[in-house]
Structures are given as C-alpha cells and as structure tokens.
Amino acid sequence: MEKAKPGQFVILRIDEPGERIPMSIADLDKKNGILTIVFQEVGKSTAQLGSLKEGDSLADVVGPLGTPTHIEKYGNCVCVGGGIGIAPIHPVAKALKEVGNQVTSIIGARNKELLIMEEESRASCDNLIISTDDGSYGFHGFVTQVLAGILEKGEKVDFVFSVGPVLMMRALARVTLPYKVRTIISLNPIMVDGTGMCGACRVTVGNQTKFACVDGPDFDAHLVDFEELLKRQRMYLKEEKVAMDNFISKMDQSAHHHQSHKPS
Amino acid sequence: MPEQPPEQRVKNFKEVPFGYTEELAKIESQRCLFCKKPLCIAGCPVEIDIPGFIKLIAEGDYIGAAKKLKETNSLPAVCGRVCPQEDQCEKVCILSKKYEPVAIGNLERFAADYEREAGEIEIPKIEKSTGKKVAIVGSGPAGLTVAGDLIKMGHQVTVFEALHKAGGVLVYGIPEFRLPKAIVQSEVDYLAKLGVEFKTSYVVGMLQTIDDLFASGYHAIFIGTGAGLPNFMKIPGENLNGIYSANEYLTRSNLMKAYSFPENDTPIFSGKNVAVLGGGNTAMDSVRTALRLGADNAYIVYRRSRTEMPARKDEIHHAEQEGVKFDFLTAPIKFHGTEDGWLKSMECIQMKLGEPDESGRRRPVPVEGSNYIMDVDTVIVAIGNSSNPLVPKTTPGLDINKWGNITADPETGQTSRRGVFAGGDIVTGGATVILAAGAGKKAARAIDAYLKTL
Ligand SMILES: Cc1cc2nc3c(=O)[nH]c(=O)nc-3n(C[C@H](O)[C@H](O)[C@H](O)COP(=O)(O)OP(=O)(O)OC[C@H]3O[C@@H](n4cnc5c(N)ncnc54)[C@H](O)[C@@H]3O)c2cc1C
Ligand SMILES: Cc1cc2nc3c(=O)[nH]c(=O)nc-3n(C[C@H](O)[C@H](O)[C@H](O)COP(=O)(O)OP(=O)(O)OC[C@H]3O[C@@H](n4cnc5c(N)ncnc54)[C@H](O)[C@@H]3O)c2cc1C
Ligand code: SF4
Ligand code: FES
Numbered sequence: 001m002e003k004a005k006p007g008q009f010v011i012l013r014i015d016e017p018g019e020r021i022p023m024s025i026a027d028l029d030k031k032n033g034i035l036t037i038v039f040q041e042v043g044k045s046t047a048q049l050g051s052l053k054e055g056d057s058l059a060d061v062v063g064p065l066g067t068p069t070h071i072e073k074y075g076n077c078v079c080v081g082g083g084i085g086i087a088p089i090h091p092v093a094k095a096l097k098e099v100g101n102q103v104t105s106i107i108g109a110r111n112k113e114l115l116i117m118e119e120e121s122r123a124s125c126d127n128l129i130i131s132t133d134d135g136s137y138g139f140h141g142f143v144t145q146v147l148a149g150i151l152e153k154g155e156k157v158d159f160v161f162s163v164g165p166v167l168m169m170r171a172l173a174r175v176t177l178p179y180k181v182r183t184i185i186s187l188n189p190i191m192v193d194g195t196g197m198c199g200a201c202r203v204t205v206g207n208q209t210k211f212a213c214v215d216g217p218d219f220d221a222h223l224v225d226f227e228e229l230l231k232r233q234r235m236y237l238k239e240e241k242v243a244m245d246n247f248i249s250k251m252d253q254s255a256h257h258h259q260s261h262k263p264s
Numbered sequence: 265m266p267e268q269p270p271e272q273r274v275k276n277f278k279e280v281p282f283g284y285t286e287e288l289a290k291i292e293s294q295r296c297l298f299c300k301k302p303l304c305i306a307g308c309p310v311e312i313d314i315p316g317f318i319k320l321i322a323e324g325d326y327i328g329a330a331k332k333l334k335e336t337n338s339l340p341a342v343c344g345r346v347c348p349q350e351d352q353c354e355k356v357c358i359l360s361k362k363y364e365p366v367a368i369g370n371l372e373r374f375a376a377d378y379e380r381e382a383g384e385i386e387i388p389k390i391e392k393s394t395g396k397k398v399a400i401v402g403s404g405p406a407g408l409t410v411a412g413d414l415i416k417m418g419h420q421v422t423v424f425e426a427l428h429k430a431g432g433v434l435v436y437g438i439p440e441f442r443l444p445k446a447i448v449q450s451e452v453d454y455l456a457k458l459g460v461e462f463k464t465s466y467v468v469g470m471l472q473t474i475d476d477l478f479a480s481g482y483h484a485i486f487i488g489t490g491a492g493l494p495n496f497m498k499i500p501g502e503n504l505n506g507i508y509s510a511n512e513y514l515t516r517s518n519l520m521k522a523y524s525f526p527e528n529d530t531p532i533f534s535g536k537n538v539a540v541l542g543g544g545n546t547a548m549d550s551v552r553t554a555l556r557l558g559a560d561n562a563y564i565v566y567r568r569s570r571t572e573m574p575a576r577k578d579e580i581h582h583a584e585q586e587g588v589k590f591d592f593l594t595a596p597i598k599f600h601g602t603e604d605g606w607l608k609s610m611e612c613i614q615m616k617l618g619e620p621d622e623s624g625r626r627r628p629v630p631v632e633g634s635n636y637i638m639d640v641d642t643v644i645v646a647i648g649n650s651s652n653p654l655v656p657k658t659t660p661g662l663d664i665n666k667w668g669n670i671t672a673d674p675e676t677g678q679t680s681r682r683g684v685f686a687g688g689d690i691v692t693g694g695a696t697v698i699l700a701a702g703a704g705k706k707a708a709r710a711i712d713a714y715l716k717t718l
Contacts, residue, residue, distance in 0.1 A: 003471060013428060019520065019529035020428075045529055060428045062465035192520070192530075195426050195467055196652055197492040198512035202503055209496065209503060214654070228503055231605025235505045239531035246526050 001035055004028050006091035007069025007186060007218055010035065011194045013059040014048055021045050022191045022213075024088035024163070025064065027120075035061075038087035038116060044243035051251070065194045066217050069095070069184065074159035077101045078150065079125065080143050080172060082108055082164025086117050088186060089163050094124040096161070102126055104150070108143035112136040144171045151179050158182070162221070166230050173221035183221040187212050189232055204228050265370050270585040274555045277440045277523055280582060284374040286326075293322040296366045299358055304368060307356040310336045310702040314353060318371055330379035333372060338409040339701055341380060341447050342434060344373025346545075347698050350577045380450055387457065391418030396715045399424060399482040401468045401655060404432020405697045406488035406688025408451060409704030410711070411460045417712050422461040422482075424468050429519060432490055434697070436519040437511070439549050441556070442579070445518075469654040474662070474684060483718055484683045484711050487670060488704065491649040491689035497541065501599030502645075506533060506607035510546045510646035517553050532557065535642030539563045539610060541596060542646035543573035548580060550644040551588050559642070562588050567595040567615050567628045593617070593628060597635070599643065610638045649694050659684075669693055677707030685711055 009024045027036035041047045069092050077096045081089040086107045097103045105125035109115040110133045122128045130138030131146050139146055143164070151157060160183040162172050169185045176183040189201045189212050196214035203212050204225035210216060265288075267273075267281040284292065296318045304314045313332055320329035333340040349355075349369040357365035379385055396419045400407045403425040415421045429435050431448040456462060468474065474485055494509035496502055513532070516522040520530035534557035540550045543566035554562045564583070566573060569592045573580060584590075591612075598611040614634035617626035651668040663671040663680035670679055670686040677685035687703030689695055 001471070017521070017528040060465045062426070062428070062467060064470055065467065192512060192515055193427065195492075195654065197426075197494070198515055199494045199496065199509040200512045204503060209498075228605065232503065232505060234604075235533065236531045239525060243526050243529060243531070 001028060001033075001064060002030055004035075004064035005068035006071065006095045007088070008064035008066045009088075009194075009217065010037070010061050010063030011065060011191070012037075012061045014045065014052070015059050018048075018059060019045055020192055020194070021049070022065075022188070022194060024186070026087035026090060026117075028091070038084065040084040043240050044247045047244070047247060062194070066213060067215065069161065069186070069218050071095045071099055073100050074182070075101065076156050077103045077159045077161065078147060078157055079103060079105045080107075080147055080160065080162040080164070081105065081121070082143050082162075082168040083110070083114070084116070085162070085164035085168075085186075086115075086121060089161060090117060090120055090124050092161050093121070096159075097125060101159070104129065106131065106143045106146045108132060108138075108146070110134065142168070142171070144168060144175050147172065148175045151175065151181070160184070160221075162186075166226060166233065169221060169224075170226040173224065173226070177222055184218050185221040185224070186217045187219055187224065187229065188217065189229060190235060203232075265367070270582075270587070273441065274552075274586050277556055279444050280441050281370075283377055284370055286378075289321055289326075289371060289374040290324070292367050292371060293318045295359065296322070297358060303356040303358055304353040304366075307353040309352065309696075309698050310705065312336045312353075312372075314368055317375060318366065318368070321371055321375060326375055326378040327382065329371075329375035333375060336705070337698070337701060338412050338705070339405055339451060339697065340372050341376035342405070342443060342451070343698050343701070344369050344371075344376055345443050345447075346438060346576070346696075348576050348696065352698075380447070385454060388416055390416055390458065393420070394418045394715065396420065396483045396718070397422070397481055398711060398715075399477045399485045400488065401474075401485065402426075402432060402488040402490055402688070402690070403430035403452070403462070403464075404488055404490050404688060404700060405434065406490075406690075406700040406704040406707075407432070407486065408455060409701045410486045410488065410685075410687070410708045411455050412458070413705060413708035414711060415455070415458045415460050417708075419712070419715060420461075421459070422463060423455075424466045425462065425464045426467045427519065428465050430462050430464060432488075436515045437546065437549070439514065439518055439553055441552065442549065467654070469658040474655065474659040474681075478683070483715055484685065486677070486704075486707055486711060487655055487679070487684065487686040487690060488688045488700070489652055489655055489690045490700075491694040492652045493650040494645070495648050495650060496645055497596060497647065499596060499598055501601055501607075504599055504601040504607040505605050506535060506641050507599065507643045507645065508533075510540075510542070510550045510644050511649065513550055513644045514546070514553065517557070523553075523557060533642060534558050535640070536560045537563075537640045538642040538644065539565050539591075539596075539638060539640045540644045540646055541565050542648070543568065543575060544646065544648070545575045545579060546648075547644075547646035548575045548583050550646050552579075552583055552586060554642065554644065555586055555588065563591055563638075563640075564588055565591045565594050565596065565610075565612065565638075567593065568625060569593055569617060572625045591638075595628065595630065596643075600637075607641055607643060608639070610640050610643060611635055612638055649689075651690055651693070655690075667693060674703075675706060676710035677703060678710060683714065685714075 023037040103125040108131035201212040206223035317332040354365040521528040522532035538554040593615040615628035618629040621627040688700035
C-alpha cells in the first residue's frame with residue numbers, strides 16, 4: 001500500500017462467502033503498515049465488519065484502487081465531510097494543506113454522538129467548522145448551509161472537495177454552482193471488482209458514462225447525474241433487507257445459545 | 265455424450281455433459297483412422313499430436329494420453345470442454361467429409377479428467393534453479409501456461425492477480441455448468457505445488473508498476489491481463505437498473521456465487537424476462553445463467569443471423585434445448601425505464617444483411633420503420649470486451665495498437681520493452697482459451713531464451 005494516495009480506496013472481503021466491500025482509505029501509516037478505514041453499519045456486510053473483534057482477520061484486501069484526488073495549490077480550499085464522509089476528506093485536507101493551501105474543513109453529522117474524527121479533522125486543516133442537523137453541537141443545520149454562508153459572505157473560495165451522502169453532495173453542487181467554484185466530490189456507486197472490469201459502478205458525468213472505480217471516484221460535482229446515481233444505489237434494496245434479516249436472526253440465535261450456557 | 269436432461273439442468277448449476285465412461289471413450293477412440301497425414305493436427309492452434317493421444321486411449325493408457333496432451337497444451341481438461349472444436353480440429357477431421365468427425369474434444373476431456381480423478385498427476389522434473397525471477401501479470405490461461413512452463417525450466421515464478429481468485433475468465437466468466445471451478449482450482453493448485461507463488465488481490469499498475477517489479481528484482485515480466493473492459497451499446501437508457509455487462513452478471517454469479525444468495529453475500533437481480541445482446545460464448549453463458557436464476561423467458565438478441573454467431577455449436581444447441589429464444593437480425597436502439605430507474609422495455613429495430621464488412625461477415629443494416637418494443641426487466645450486454653488500459657498506461661515505452669492491445673511478436677510475445685513479454689487476449693483482443701495458452705507456451709520459450717542471455 002506504500003503507493004496509496006488521498007482519495008483512493010480499497011476493496012475487502014470479510015470471509016469466503018463475503019461480498020467485495022469498497023472502503024475509502026481514511027488514513028495510512030506507511031511506517032507501521034497500518035491502514036485505517038472508518039465505516040458505518042448500514043447493512044449486513046458492514047454490520048458483520050462491526051462485529052469483528054481485535055485480532056480477527058479479513059479474507060482479503062485489495063488496493064489502492066481508483067484515481068487519487070488531484071492535489072495542487074489552489075489557494076483557499078474548503079473540504080466538506082458529511083457523516084461517514086468525514087473520514088475520507090481527512091487525508092485530502094491534509095494533502096491540500098501540505099502543498100500550501102489554506103484549508104477550511106466543514107464536518108457535520110446528524111447529532112453530536114454521531115460526529116466522528118473531530119480531533120483528526122482539526123489537525124488536518126487550518127480552520128474547522130462543525131455542524132449538526134439537530135444543533136446538539138456546533139452550527140445548527142447542514143454542512144451545505146455552512147458553505148453557503150461562507151460563499152454568501154463573499155469569502156474567496158478556489159476549490160471545494162466533498163464526500164458524504166449523495167443527497168448532501170447534490171445540495172452542495174447546487175450551492176457552489178452559481179459561484180463557479182471548482183467542486184470535486186467522491187462518488188460511491190455499487191462496485192464489484194473495482195478495476196474497470198464489470199461496469200457496475202457506471203455513473204453519468206457530463207452526459208458520458210464513466211466507471212467510477214477507475215475514472216473516479218472523484219468527479220466534477222457540477223456534471224454528475226445525481227438522480228441516476230441515487231437510483232442505481234438502490235438496485236438491491238430488497239436483497240439487502242433479506243441479507244440483513246438473515247444476519248440479525250443468526251446473531252440472535254448465537255446470542256441465545258450463549259445465554260443458555262450461562263448459570264442462572 | 266450423456267448429459268443432464270434440459271428440464272432438469274436449467275434448475276441447477278452443475279456441469280451439463282457427464283463426460284465419457286471408459287467404455288464410451290474406447291469406442292469413440294477406435295473410430296479414429298490414425299491417418300498417416302492427419303489433417304486434425306493442422307486444425308489445432310497448438311498442434312496437439314491428436315492421433316497420438318487418441319491411440320493411447322484406444323490402448324487403455326489414459327494417463328499416457330493425458331501426458332501426451334500436456335506436451336503441447338497445459339490445460340487439456342479446460343480445452344476439451346471449451347475449445348471451438350467444430351472450427352478447429354474436428355472441422356478438418358477426415359471423417360467429417362462423410363460422417364461425424366472423431367469427438368476429439370470429448371476424448372481430450374476424458375483423458376485429462378481421468379488423470380485428475382485418478383490422483384496420479386505426477387510432479388514433473390524441475391530443472392535446477394536458475395536463480396532468475398519472472399513476474400506474471402494475470403492468471404488466465406495465458407499466465408497459467410507461462411507459469412507452468414517456466415517453473416519447470418527452473419526459474420522462480422510469481423503470478424500477480426487482481427481478483428481474489430486465480431484463473432482469469434475461467435473462474436469469473438465461464439459458468440460452473442460449462443467448466444466446473446474445481447477443475448480450474450486443481451490446475452492452480454498443481455502449479456502452486458510445483459512452486460509457483462500466487463499473489464492474488466494484487467493489481468499491477470496500482471500497487472506496483474511494471475518498472476517497480478523490475479526494480480524489486482524480477483528479470484523478466486509476462487503480461488497476460490486479458491480483455492477485461494466491457495463494451496456497452498452506448499444507446500439511451502443503458503444505465504437503468506437491470507442492465508448488466510456480461511462481465512458483471514457472470515462475475516456476480518460465478519466468482520461471487522450470487523446464485524446461492526443469501527448464503528453468499530453478493531446479490532444478483534434475476535429478472536423474469538431477460539434479453540442478452542450478442543451471439544458469442546459470453547452471450548450463451550449469460551442467457552443460460554439467467555434461465556438457471558429463474559427467468560421465465562430468456563432471449564438472445566443478435567444483430568446478424570444464425571450462421572454468423574461466433575459461439576460454440578454445442579452451446580447454441582444447449583441453449584436451444586434449454587428453451588432460449590433467438591431473435592436474429594435484431595438490434596436494440598433504446599431502453600425504456602420506470603420512474604424509479606428500472607428497465608421496463610427495450611426498443612429494437614429489425615436488420616437485414618448487406619455487403620460483407622472487414623470481418624468478411626455480411627454487415628447488418630437497419631430496416632427503416634421496423635421498430636418494436638420488447639418487454640424485458642433484465643438486459644445483459646455481451647457484445648465483447650476491450651483491453652483494460654491499466655498496465656499500458658503505467659508502463660512507459662510499452663507500445664499498444666489503436667484498439668489498446670499490447671503490440672507483441674506473435675512468435676515470442678516480445679513487446680517493445682526489453683524483458684517484457686505479453687500474450688493472450690491483451691495482445692489479440694478477445695479470442696480463445698487455446699490461443700491464449702498457445703501464446704503462453706511460445707512466450708515461455710522466448711522468456712527462457714532471454715533469461716539465458718542475462
Ligand atoms: C469508493 C467507495 C468508498 C466507500 N467508502 C466507504 C467508507 O469509507 N466508509 C463506509 O462506511 N462506507 C463506504 N462506502 C460504502 C460501503 O461500501 C457500503 O456502505 C457497503 O458496501 C454496504 O454494504 P452492506 O452489506 O453493509 O449494506 P447493504 O445493505 O448491502 O447496502 C446498503 C447500501 O450500501 C450501498 N452498497 C451496497 N453494496 C455495495 C457495494 N458493493 N459497493 C458500493 N456500495 C454498496 C448501496 O447503495 C446500498 O443501498 C464506500 C463505497 C465506495 C464505492
Ligand atoms: C463468458 C466467457 C465465455 C468464454 N467462453 C469461451 C469458450 O467457450 N471457449 C474459448 O476458447 N474461449 C472462451 N472465452 C474466451 C477466453 O476465456 C479468453 O480468450 C481467455 O480466457 C483469455 O485468456 P488470457 O489469459 O489472455 O486472459 P484472462 O482469462 O482474461 O485473464 C486475465 C487475468 O488478468 C487479470 N488482470 C487484469 N489486469 C490485471 C492487473 N493490472 N494486475 C493483475 N492482474 C490483472 C484479470 O483479473 C484476469 O484474471 C470466453 C470468454 C468469456 C468472457
Ligand atoms: S486443443 Fe482444442 S483444437 Fe486442439 S485438439 Fe484439443 S480440442 Fe482440438
Ligand atoms: S466496479 Fe467493476 S468496473 Fe468499476
């Protein structure tokens with residue numbers, strides 16, 4: 001992984017029947033060979049990943065994959081991370097800062113409990129702004145509103161990088177469009193191989209079909225067809241529910257099993 | 265050859281033909297005339313001594329027959345099942361002038377299966393270590409062949425594979441019912457036993473480039489990365505849910521075993537009305553997979569006519585037996601979807617055959633005003649693959665042609681870079697297993713010669 005750069009991802013499998021799960025590289029300690037991923041439990045595979053214990057191992061990890069985020073000296077940069085998207089903006093903010101940009105990071109979550117990586121994020125930028133949807137911490141509202149505020153005040157913004165839920169990135173694209181700020185977002189369509197072999201990850205950008213795993217995952221926010229991306233991400237909703245229900249009942253069974261061995 | 269009856273086999277993923285019994289193999293082998301000037305050999309891309317191995321079967325020396333096959337073909341159990349014999353050896357077999365040709369493919373399969381099942385695959389003599397290291401990129405038939413030959417010559421061999429399992433198209437593309445994965449696995453295990461090192465989940469070009477591999481001590485490199493970039497129709501609506509590339513559909517089903525979801529985590533959408541675009545082996549594999557996943561109607565939609573279909577004759581026959589419907593001289597022009605982004609129907613246009621094109625096949629031309637709508641919920645696009653640009657893009661000085669294929673000498677696999685060889689689909693574009701394996705054989709000889717000059 002020595003070659004891994006900000007903006008790239010890995011694909012991992014937990015075990016033999018497992019699916020291939022794409023995960024952004026949140027941090028990389030090349031010296032000690034430690035790769036950090038940060039994930040949210042949204043379905044069967046991530047729930048199973050969350051149930052692993054210290055010392056457990058994965059079946060395999062492949063990476064780095066994807067085209068790294070283009071880093072150069074833009075001037076004033078704003079990195080916007082929503083929810084779990086806070087993790088992958090961290091290495092990008094760090095890299096932007098290292099080449100001499102002035103970096104503001106805006107990170108947000110639904111509430112204070114769900115906000116992750118506050119300290120790491122603070123360290124990787126010059127100015128950190130926090131928002132929560134319910135106002136339990138920082139600005140009361142969405143990260144996109146914070147960015148809108150900055151732009152409305154007429155502050156100079158040369159480059160915006162963002163990762164988060166698709167709806168948030170769509171809102172963000174609408175915020176920066178009138179100001180013609182170069183806005184790059186990292187997309188997360190459903191993937192299988194991650195090497196350009198299958199086309200599962202196709203997204204429409206500027207009326208052209210792109211394979212997000214090799215052409216991206218970074219794309220120009222103002223050109224992305226968000227409606228299509230949202231629909232494609234929902235392709236397996238039914239199956240995902242089946243998998244999750246199955247997993248929960250399996251976990252329940254093993255929990256009951258454990259209990260029955262406990263002395264009463 | 266005895267096989268599973270169609271109504272039974274469309275409900276499972278087990279191999280369709282059972283293979284010869286010893287008795288059947290003997291009978292078939294005795295049909296061979298053992299010609300003095302055998303035409304079949306010239307029909308085989310790797311010039312297997314066909315009468316030679318058939319003679320050994322006739323004499324009951326099945327292991328000997330398998331060894332004879334392996335002198336020229338490293339993967340006889342695979343090739344016996346998937347080669348287009350009707351266009352190669354069996355096409356020119358002298359018997360075919362009047363009768364059925366000798367079933368060379370079936371006999372090849374029999375000998376190779378016999379050897380594997382007897383557990384008698386002996387470890388061949390491995391030459392004294394030369395101290396030379398070779399990196400092989402890609403573990404399809406080309407890469408596996410190079411690996412096997414070079415390790416026997418005493419070189420140290422490492423195979424780098426992007427996916428988590430070795431075998432290339434043989435594991436991710438061709439379905440279990442046509443090529444059991446246990447066979448591919450046993451080929452890989454055999455190479456590992458000979459000392460070949462497999463590094464799976466390793467994408468060359470991302471983790472390390474070709475130049476990095478040289479810097480880390482490899483003396484020569486073989487690139488056998490295949491033709492893995494799926495082509496799409498580039499018509500409106502192609503990104504609707506329910507439209508797959510054959511690569512994705514087959515990878516989900518074969519490599520990720522989505523046919524046994526939820527025991528395996530990877531899902532697949534198994535529609536009721538499935539159209540597969542294309543007429544090659546990939547199209548047949550996709551349409552037959554769709555039937556096994558529960559489609560009520562499965563169609564092949566092909567823009568040319570039956571005679572131009574490049575798929576193996578056996579597979580077209582099997583598909584027909586299983587109830588696949590064929591719409592020839594038909595081309596899709598547009599996909600229609602529902603509000604929430606799912607495929608609802610496919611608009612097609614009728615074609616007629618015009619003048620021959622550069623491939624010599626008559627070019628299909630649309631018939632004005634013949635548009636009609638096909639109600640389908642799944643479409644699988646199987647119109648061929650291009651080359652994955654990853655390795656060429658990250659290897660300065662490696663020449664490619666206008667299709668993105670690596671330029672290599674057909675006799676040696678030598679590329680424009682010193683010490684870098686290539687073969688298989690990455691050089692020829694999508695071709696066949698035997699051509700990839702044959703290219704591997706030639707490259708292995710050339711690499712060995714090159715290593716001796718160092
Ligand atoms: C490049 C990339 C980077 C990502 N980085 C992160 C990360 O750093 N942290 C994180 O928590 N998540 C990340 N994801 C999303 C993560 O891969 C999915 O949440 C995960 O695969 C869901 O699996 P599941 O079984 O838990 O949920 P499921 O119930 O199967 O799915 C929940 C939702 O996740 C999405 N999803 C499902 N399967 C896949 C798949 N094979 N590929 C992509 N998305 C899928 C779908 O939109 C689905 O509706 C990333 C995705 C991509 C493509
Ligand atoms: C569905 C299907 C059915 C087919 N049916 C038949 C048939 O019946 N008969 C027949 O003769 N032929 C058939 N073919 C064609 C045949 O499979 C191919 O011609 C053959 O597999 C080519 O072999 P190869 O070694 O060149 O490459 P492949 O088999 O494509 O293997 C290449 C390998 O390289 C790996 N790779 C790619 N890039 C990298 C990288 N950067 N780093 C590391 N690894 C990499 C890939 O993951 C892959 O595993 C079929 C093909 C398909 C897709
Ligand atoms: S390798 Fe293929 S072409 Fe050659 S003899 Fe065997 S089946 Fe025939
Ligand atoms: S995930 Fe298969 S091509 Fe992108």
